[in-house]
Amino acid sequence: MNKIxxxxxxxxxxxxLTVLGLTAAATSVATSAAATPAAAPTPPGTxxxxxxxxxxxxxxxxxxxxxxxHAPDQPTVRIDGGELHIMRNADGSWISVINHYExxxxxxxxxxxxxxxxxxxxxxPFGGMA
Amino acid sequence: xxxxxxxxxxxxxxxxxxxxxxxxxxxNGSYDRFVTTHNGFIMSxxxxxxxxxxxxxxxxxxxxxxxxxxxxxxxxVDASVALPYWDWxxxxxxxxxxxxxxFLGGTGRARDGQVIDGPFAYATGRWNVDVRVDGRAYLxxxxxxxxxxxxxxxEVDSVLAMPVYxxxxxxxxxxxxxxxxxxxxxxNLHNRVHVWVGGQMSTGVSPNDPVFWMxxxxxxxxxxxxQAKHPQSTYLPAAGTTNVVDLNDTMRPWNNVTPADMxxxxxxxxxxxxxxxxxxx
Numbered sequence: 128m129n130k131i132x133x134x135x136x137x138x139x140x141x142x143x144l145t146v147l148g149l150t151a152a153a154t155s156v157a158t159s160a161a162a163t164p165a166a167a168p169t170p171p172g173t174x175x176x177x178x179x180x181x182x183x184x185x186x187x188x189x190x191x192x193x194x195x196x197h198a199p200d201q202p203t204v205r206i207d208g209g210e211l212h213i214m215r216n217a218d219g220s221w222i223s224v225i226n227h228y229e230x231x232x233x234x235x236x237x238x239x240x241x242x243x244x245x246x247x248x249x250x251x252p253f254g255g256m257a
Numbered sequence: 258x259x260x261x262x263x264x265x266x267x268x269x270x271x272x273x274x275x276x277x278x279x280x281x282x283x284x285n286g287s288y289d290r291f292v293t294t295h296n297g298f299i300m301s302x303x304x305x306x307x308x309x310x311x312x313x314x315x316x317x318x319x320x321x322x323x324x325x326x327x328x329x330x331x332x333x334v335d336a337s338v339a340l341p342y343w344d345w346x347x348x349x350x351x352x353x354x355x356x357x358x359x360f361l362g363g364t365g366r367a368r369d370g371q372v373i374d375g376p377f378a379y380a381t382g383r384w385n386v387d388v389r390v391d392g393r394a395y396l397x398x399x400x401x402x403x404x405x406x407x408x409x410x411x412e413v414d415s416v417l418a419m420p421v422y423x424x425x426x427x428x429x430x431x432x433x434x435x436x437x438x439x440x441x442x443x444x445n446l447h448n449r450v451h452v453w454v455g456g457q458m459s460t461g462v463s464p465n466d467p468v469f470w471m472x473x474x475x476x477x478x479x480x481x482x483x484q485a486k487h488p489q490s491t492y493l494p495a496a497g498t499t500n501v502v503d504l505n506d507t508m509r510p511w512n513n514v515t516p517a518d519m520x521x522x523x524x525x526x527x528x529x530x531x532x533x534x535x536x537x538x
Contacts, residue, residue: 212300212390212461214300214303215304216304216312216429216430216441217304217305217426217428217429217430218429218430224296224299224300224390224460224461224462225390225391225459225460226452226459226460227299227451227459227460227461227463228440228447228448228449228451228452228459228463229403229404229448229452229459230441244459245391246369246370248391248392248393249391249392250390250391250392251389251390251391251392
């Protein structure tokens with residue numbers, strides 16, 4: 128498993144595909160938001176992209192977050208389905224449990240930084256022993 | 258009385274005693290409980306809610322108490338051991354003796370960030386990262402990769418010059434000494450060092466890297482230096498602050514210790530070079 132994820136993380140092919148994936152995801156989000164604004168608007172900040180071979184999903188306004196200490200409108204960030212613990216700072220910047228001492232201007236940049244740090248490794252559930 | 262020394266001045270025997278005590282705490286399970294506690298606080302301390310260990314005035318007394326508890330655990334293993342501190346304004350390169358194989362080991366290899374030398378390398382079988390946020394069980398570092406430079410002494414001095422301990426709103430957006438030392442604002446001291454080390458040190462489970470303790474022992478010493486420089490200044494806020502630990506409020510997780518109890522480090526330990534009070538200079 129380690130070999131596979133490492134190959135995914137380091138492969139130049141995956142890097143090239145990532146560029147295409149980013150473009151496609153951005154286009155699709157923009158199109159659906161413009162075409163059906165009343166029916167099912169895509170909430171601002173929603174992201175579904177492949178970055179360096181990992182799927183980053185960011186949704187807003189939903190549940191699924193553990194604990195009661197976060198604001199209800201806080202986005203949920205997932206990397207290959209695993210939730211990344213994130214937090215908003217008073218100045219509007221963001222941190223995650225992977226990059227906890229460095230701030231990012233938006234959750235997407237935070238998620239991409241986590242992907243780079245993970246080097247293919249999966250996230251494990253919050254706070255637990257792996 | 259415990260004397261905390263600059264790590265650069267330790268003898269080979271002192272380095273060996275320190276790393277051996279760390280390995281014993283790891284083996285008997287005590288070590289990982291400290292990692293779990295730290296991660297629990299770092300995930301629950303928020304700017305708009307209850308905050309104790311980080312991004313709040315109690316960042317300094319909380320970590321002073323946390324380090325004391327850890328140092329007591331080390332001393333149960335070996336009574337001669339004290340926490341060394343890492344003055345990263347001086348020992349600021351990857352070639353520092355701190356990162357030698359006889360002490361903490363060096364940076365991680367390029368392929369996966371794994372530390373491959375020293376007592377805490379995964380291959381020794383004695384330092385598995387069990388309290389973790391991702392699948393990797395090996396200690397990782399990327400010294401100098403996340404940010405190029407450690408803080409300079411001039412940057413430290415600019416923060417030590419700030420006369421007010423902390424200010425409303427008592428979080429990561431505050432002005433004042435505490436938040437500039439913590440690094441959410443301004444030159445960025447404490448936070449930047451975590452990022453410079455990289456690996457687990459840049460995550461919520463940062464105490465997985467033994468350098469955590471030496472970094473925080475120096476942050477703690479800078480608090481003592483600030484106190485000596487500003488004898489008229491004290492911990493703030495004094496009382497009645499929502500979500501924030503006031504001077505005489507108890508701190509979780511101990512619930513029997515207050516910031517006021519932590520103000521004078523000399524009740525617990527001294528430094529090899531005690532900060533001189535301003536009026537003695």
